[in-house]
Amino acid sequence: MKMFIDGAWREGKSSIDICSPYDRSVIxxxxxADAQDAEDAVASAYAATQVMEDMPYYRRSEIIHRAGELLLxxxxxxxxxxTRENGKTITEARGEVGRASMTLFAAADAAREISGEVLPLTARQVPNIENKFGFTFRVPCGVVLAITPFNVPVNLAAHKIGAAFAAGNSVILKPAYDTPLSTAHLVKAFLDAGLPETAIQLITGSGSKIGSQLCPDPRIRKITFTGSFEVGDTICRTAGLKKVTMExxxxCPVVVMADANVDHVVNSLVQGGYGMAGQSCVATQRAFVHKDIYEEVVNGLATRIAEFEQGDPLNESTTMGPLIREKDAVRVSETILGAAEEGARVLGPDAGRRNGNFVRPAVVADVKPSMRIYREELFGPAIGFIPFTDVEEAIAGANDTNYGLAAGLFTENLDNAMYVARKIKSGIMHINSASRWRVDHMPNGGLKDSGMGKEGPRYAIEELTESRTVIMHLKNQAPY
Structure with missing residues (x-):
């Protein structure tokens, strides 16, 4: 592949192999990218800011919508x-492309709806206020640096750049080190849809090297990042005075009350904890289950995960692919088996065992707060289970983490639903669902170490624009 910088596809002075997580073959x-590539990308994107700002809303919308059609x-x-570069199953990959197109369609709709407000200046008695008229309108930030992760390489990039273009910005897109190939096709779709060539820059390579040059650059006015807390924290510390969105x-916890439907809980946790081999920031990792139905839920889920077929993710019959890197598979396996050594019950055929980049899915019962699977983000195919007798125990446990992205509650009681939804500190709360659920036009974002800001095109546009206030000092009385 090539980078796209300053309106042209270009090689780098050096390159890296992009390998399949399944069999390590070179794809x-x-x-x-080097320092000059980064400088060229910023200079080109900066020069394109006025072109994008001056583009009518309807034209932005047309380009974004056409890009979505081209994805389909x-x-x-x-x-x-x-599938080849990421390792998720072909079924999951098709779903991602379909969702990416819907994300762009939502961004195209949102591009037509950007608006300001008339200010009620005469609401307060101030000298000569009758001769003043105020309003606001939204303007683009300018150059947006979009940094995207490996686990959803097309749809999460679509979220960032679709909303950025809808808002009238130019974009420097830095995809994940492991998965730049599919993201490049998203860029091609936008170019083929008629986007001005300098409005998008695709730069690839080491995030730490490129990021240390790009993030503090004052010409970049907005950074939107999805990835780990550690990298996000570094970006925020080096970015300087600019807007940031951190995903x-x-x-993610779920709470299962005694009145929950066990079959529904199990079905929901199958996808909530094990889809994409658990490599999702909103995957369910900890389940607090009332003691009255605890064993029924644990054993029911253990039976279901035994059905997962691991193998070539391009094979239609495969239902769980490998983890992205062998070192991640090692970490996930050690975390699961380490919990067993500390007294947890690990359920499922060969649960937690590793074969290359594959880790067998696991149900980890009787987890304690001291265990790694309780305290750290796993990003792998396992859920830790903790029994409770009183809902306050479950709420305290759910909140016993530095993260606050998404959570779930299973109950048939409306009062319980409202009470727990208010008490659990997460950016998203699902009632009668696991934590891993999203439609792309809803607001999405976390609390605490899970980040700041929202995605979902209409909500992201608020983050990707700035409000400008205009006060007209008139000779005659204003209309309001």
């Missing part, structure tokens, strides 16, 4: 590339 080579037309090709990690 392609990606350029390693190229769905199978892009999905196969996602960071999670350690």
């Amino acid at each position: 392609d080579k990606a350029p390693l 037309e190229r769905k199978e090709k892009i999905a196969e590339l996602i 960071l990690g999670g350690n």
Whole structure:
């Protein structure tokens, strides 16, 4: 592949192999950007800011919508590339491309709806206030640096750049080191849809090296990042005085009350904890289950995870792919098996055992707060279970984490639903669902170490624009 910088596809002075997580075969080579590539990207994006700001809302919308259509037309090709470089199953990859197109359609709609407000200046008695008229309108930030993760390489990039273009910005897109190939096809879709060539820059390579140059650059006025807390914290410390949106990690809990429907709970946790091999920041990691139905839920889920078929993710029958890197598979396996050594029950066929980048899914029962699976983000195919007798215990446990991204509650009682929803500190709360659920036009974002700001096109546009206030000092009386 090549980078796209200053209106042209270019090689790098050096490159890295992009390898399949499944069999470590080399898929392609990606350029390693250097300091000059980064400077060229910023200069080109900065020069394009006025072009994008002056573009009418309807034209921005048309380009974004057409890019979404092109994703659907190229769905199978892009999905196969996602699977090859990321390792998720081909079914999951097709779903991601379909969602990315819907994300762009939502961004296209939102591009037409950007508005300000008339200010009620005469609401307060101030000398000559009758001759004043005020209003606001929203203006683009300018250059947006969008840094995206490996686990959802196309849709999360679509979230960032679709909303950024809807708001009238130019974009420097830095995809994950491991998965730049499918993201490049998103850039191609926008170019083919008619986006001005200098409005998008695609730069690849080492995030730490490129980021140390890009993040503090004063020409970049907005950074939107999805990834780990550690990297997000570094970005915020080096960014300087600019707007940031941080979509960071999670350690997502669910609470299962005694009146919950066990079959529904189990079905929801299958996808909530094990979809994408658990490599999702909103994956359910800790389940606090009332003691009256605890064993029924644990054993029911252990039976279900035994059905997962691991293997070549391009095979239609495969239902769970590998983890992205072997070192992550090692970490996840050690965390699961370490819990067993500390007294937890690890359930499921070969649960937690590793074979290359594959880790067998696990149900980890009787987890204690001292265990790594309780305290740290796992990003792998396992859920830790903790029994409770009183709802206050479960709420305290759910909040016993530095993260606050998403949570779930299973109950048939409306009072319980409202009470727990108010008490659990998370950016998203699901009632009668696990934590891993999202439609792309809803507001999405976390609390605490899970980040700041919201995604979802309409809400992201608020983060990707600034409000400008205009006060007209008139000779005659204002209309309000």
